[in-house]
Amino acid sequence: SAVISQKPSRDICQRGTSLTIQCQVDSQVTMMFWYRQQPGQSLTLIATANQGSEATYESGFVIDKFPISRPNLTFSTLTVSNMSPEDSSIYLCSVTGTGAKNIQYFGAGTRLSVL
Amino acid sequence: QKEVEQNSGPLSVPEGAIASLNCTYSDRGSQSFFWYRQYSGKSPELIMSIYSNGDKEDGRFTAQLNKASQYVSLLIRDSQPSDSATYLCAVAPNAGNNRKLIWGLGTSLAVNP
Numbered sequence A: 001s002a003v004i005s006q007k008p009s010r011d012i013c014q015r016g017t018s019l020t021i022q023c024q025v026d027s028q029v030t031m032m033f034w035y036r037q038q039p040g041q042s043l044t045l046i047a048t049a050n051q052g053s054e055a056t057y058e059s060g061f062v063i064d065k066f067p068i069s070r071p072n073l074t075f076s077t078l079t080v081s082n083m084s085p086e087d088s089s090i091y092l093c094s095v096t097g098t099g100a101k102n103i104q105y106f107g108a109g110t111r112l113s114v115l
Numbered sequence B: 001q002k003e004v005e006q007n008s009g010p011l012s013v014p015e016g017a018i019a020s021l022n023c024t025y026s027d028r029g030s031q032s033f034f035w036y037r038q039y040s041g042k043s044p045e046l047i048m049s050i051y052s053n054g055d056k057e058d059g060r061f062t063a064q065l066n067k068a069s070q071y072v073s074l075l076i077r078d079s080q081p082s083d084s085a086t087y088l089c090a091v092a093p094n095a096g097n098n099r100k101l102i103w104g105l106g107t108s109l110a111v112n113p
Helices: none
Strands: A004-007 A010-013 A019-025 A031-037 A043-049 A068-072 A075-080 A089-096 A110-114 B004-006 B011-014 B019-025 B032-038 B045-050 B054-058 B061-066 B071-076 B085-092 B107-112
Touching: A004 A089, A019 A031, A019 A089, A031 A075, A043 A068, A043 A075, A075 A089, B004 B085, B011 B019, B019 B032, B019 B085, B019 B107, B032 B061, B032 B071, B045 B054, B045 B061, B045 B071, B071 B085
Parallel strands: A010 A110, B011 B107
Antiparallel strands: A004 A019, A019 A075, A031 A043, A031 A089, A068 A075, A089 A110, B004 B019, B019 B071, B032 B045, B032 B085, B054 B061, B061 B071, B085 B107
C-alpha cells in the first residue's frame, strides 16, 4: 500500500479564516479523495480530486467552500474556507492505486477545531 | 439512493469469543466489498476485501459475502481486547472508474477481558 502523509495533523483556527490541508503520496495513484468525519460519525465524501482538472464534489459540498487542487498524481490539497465552528471535524485524504480494485488507503487525518 | 447499513452497536463480546459483524447494501450491482477497522482518534485501516460470493479467511478474520441476499459479514475469531474498535463496511457500487465507496455508519465493538 502507498505511504500517505497528511498535514497538518491538527490545528485550531479562528472563525472566518481558511486552512489548507496537504496530502502527499509516495507513489503515483489513480484516485485521491477527501472525506470529513465528525465525532462519532462515519465518513462523508467531500470530493474526488482529479489530476489536472476541477474536483468532483458530492452533494452538499461546493468549490467555494472546499477548493481542492491536484497538480500531479502524488499530491493534493483541500482548503476549508471562511471557517465556522461547524467545520470542526477530522478531514481525511484517501487514495486508490492503479490495480487496487477500489481499495482505499487513508492518511492519518487532520483534526480541525474552529473557535 | 445507494445505501450501506450496519448495526451501530455497541457489540460487546468476551475475550476469546467470536464477534460477528453484519452489513447490508442496497445496490445489487455492487462489485467490491471492504471491512475497515478504525480505532478511536485514528484513520480507517483495511482489514478485509472480498469480491466474490463465499468466505475469505485471513488469520482470525473471515469475510463472508452473499450477493443474492446483499449482505457481507465479518467474523473475528478468538476476539482480543485489541480488537475493540469501530468496524466500517464499505461497498463499491459498480464497476465504473470513479472508484467511490459507499460507507456504512460503523459498528462499535468492545471486547471485554
